[in-house]
Amino acid sequence: MANRFKVLISIGLLTLLIILGWQWVHQSLSAEPLSESDVREKIQTQYNGEITDVTSMEDHYLATIALDEGVYEVVVIKTDGRISEIRPLESFKDNDSPSPPEDKSESAQTEPITEEKAKAVALNEIEGEVDDIDFESEEDSAFYLVEVERSGGAEATVQVHALTGEIMSVTWDD
Incomplete structure (x- = not known):
């Protein structure tokens, strides 16, 4: 009698675990991808520019x-809305228009920033x-590639301009 009761409880628990597992798998597989309007809203709130x-x-x-600063291409993953890559397409700083006088002065940055500064920019x-x-x-550009590992295991490579300290791109590794 006691063995029969233990078997019934085991079968009930196993059935419950199977049902819960099926619901979890079904829910994660049926997640709706982001819509275009969701992507536009996400990018607009994160980067103040014209899409x-x-x-x-x-x-x-x-x-x-x-x-x-220029025109950029942003790659957004449909399933989770994560921005996986940002690539510069056109830089407005390279236009033929004259540079402001302070950019041509002797006080303009000519030495690269330190690794510590690049690290701080990336971690920011x-x-x-x-x-x-x-x-x-490269030919006309110097930069730091800073690999940042997040606690969840995701890893990003942040490209930091060596003279200005500005972020040039962020690439996420899968």
Whole structure:
């Protein structure tokens, strides 16, 4: 009699666990992807600029946003709304228009910022722990690549301009 009661309780608990597991899997698989208007709202609240285009791809959106500094392409993941990458398309600082006089003066920044400053800039943008910092130099640009690891395991690479200390891009690793 006692064995029969234990078997019935075990079967009941197993059935309950199966039902709860099925509901959890069903709920996570049936999550609705973000709509274009949700993406526009998310980008608009995070970056104060004019969104000129939003294109829906298979698993992400590509949005083009015009800011004071230039035009950028923002990649937003459909399922969770996370911004996975920001790429500069056009920089307004490179225009043929004359630069303000203070940019041409001797007081303009000509020495790169320190690794510590690049680290602080990256951690101000992405909360986490710095995993690695690399200094990179290309034809007309020098920058730091700062890898930041978040507590949940997500990792981002923050590209920090070596002269201005401005964030050039943020790329999330999957």
